[in-house]
Amino acid sequence: GEDVEQSLFLSVREGDSSVINCTYTDSSSTYLYWYKQEPGAGLQLLTYIFSNMDMKQDQRLTVLLNKKDKHLSLRIADTQTGDSAIYFCAEGSGGGADGLTFGKGTHLIIQP
Amino acid sequence: DSGVTQTPKHLITATGQRVTLRCSPRSGDLSVYWYQQSLDQGLQFLIQYYNGEERAKGNILERFSAQQFPDLHSELNLSSLELGDSALYFCASSVRTGGGTDTQYFGPGTRLTVL
Numbered sequence: 001g002e003d004v005e006q007s008l009f010l011s012v013r014e015g016d017s018s019v020i021n022c023t024y025t026d027s028s029s030t031y032l033y034w035y036k037q038e039p040g041a042g043l044q045l046l047t048y049i050f051s052n053m054d055m056k057q058d059q060r061l062t063v064l065l066n067k068k069d070k071h072l073s074l075r076i077a078d079t080q081t082g083d084s085a086i087y088f089c090a091e092g093s094g095g096g097a098d099g100l101t102f103g104k105g106t107h108l109i110i111q112p
Numbered sequence: 113d114s115g116v117t118q119t120p121k122h123l124i125t126a127t128g129q130r131v132t133l134r135c136s137p138r139s140g141d142l143s144v145y146w147y148q149q150s151l152d153q154g155l156q157f158l159i160q161y162y163n164g165e166e167r168a169k170g171n172i173l174e175r176f177s178a179q180q181f182p183d184l185h186s187e188l189n190l191s192s193l194e195l196g197d198s199a200l201y202f203c204a205s206s207v208r209t210g211g212g213t214d215t216q217y218f219g220p221g222t223r224l225t226v227l
Contacts, residue, residue, distance in 0.1 A: 033215070042114060042202060043155075043218040088155065099145060099157030099170045100216065 006089055006103035013111045018076040020106045022089030025070060032065065033090040033100065034074045043088065046074070076108075084110045115139065116219035118203050124225045130191040133222045137184055137205030143167070144186040145206070145216055146178055150199040161186055162208075190224070198226045 003025045012018045024032070030051050035043040049056045049063045049072070056063045062075040076083055086107050090100040115138035125131055137144050146158040148171075157170035161180035172178075175193075180186045190197060200223050204216040 035218075042116075042220040043204075044114070045215050045217065048215065090155075099147075099160055099168055101157070102147075102155035104154040 004089055004091055004101050004103035006087075006106045008104065009107045009109065011109040011111060012079050014079060014081060016079055018074075018079045018083065018108055020074045020076075020087050020089075020108065022072040022074075022103055023070055024072065024089070024091045024101075026091055026101070027070070031092045032063075032072050033092065034061075034063065035088040035090060035102075037086045037088065037105065039085075046087075079108075079110055081110050081112075084108055114217040114219060116203060116205050116217055118201075118219040118222050120222060121220070122223050122225075124227065125193060126227055127193055127195060129193050129226075130189065131193065131224065133188040133190070133201055133203075133224070135186045135188070135203030135205075135219060137186070137203075138217055141205035141207050141217075142184065143206045143208065143214075143216075144180055144184070145204040146172075146186070146188050147202040147204065147218075148199045149202060149221070150196075155202075158188070193226045195226050198224055200224075 005023045033048040034046040060077045064073045086105040088105045089103040092100045117136045119134045142163045145160045149155045158172040159178050160168040164180050175191050178188045200221045202221045203219045206214045206216045208214045
């Protein structure tokens with residue numbers, strides 16, 4: 001079945017770059033998403049990438065996709081204390097089948 | 113604020129009981145999705161409705177059911193509750209049938225505690 005894997009924790013120093021990794025198994029995944037969840041809050045969509053793209057950049061966020069290895073990463077440049085949250089990778093098949101499959105989430109911890 | 117609202121924010125009930133969670137999608141969105149977030153299972157897709165009709169089913173138990181009303185709000189009904197049903201239940205909405213760039217916007221969730 002479909003599976004999305006992420007490491008549970010990542011600790012970085014404030015000002016450094018954070019790289020959160022994700023692997024997925026469903027080769028029919030068309031779109032891959034990154035969501036952010038802050039304590040007590042819902043999920044906020046950060047960015048998504050179409051499976052025929054290698055990279056997408058949006059301000060401090062860079063998404064890299066290696067479709068051959070089914071590996072996705074989210075790089076956050078100049079990490080700030082406000083970036084402290086749980087980051088979820090999710091995949092969707094696109095075109096209608098419509099529930100997303102999420103990883104367990106990576107807790108990003110910022111050290112001062 | 114995503115524009116998706118969920119009520120109640122917290123719900124505490126006993127085993128064997130039945131509860132109803134409510135979701136109002138963003139204005140103009142036709143699809144509503146329900147997800148369950150628990151410590152052991154993570155975030156799991158339960159069910160999707162599009163314009164009043166059931167469209168996709170995920171890992172939804174038979175004790176759970178949902179519906180979407182003509183005004184597009186949705187309710188998730190959980191019955192014969194067990195301790196293991198304690199979780200955060202999220203509703204999400206999207207404009208069309210979902211997938212691709214039709215991104216899902218999540219509500220703040222309802223935290224259900226079954227004692």
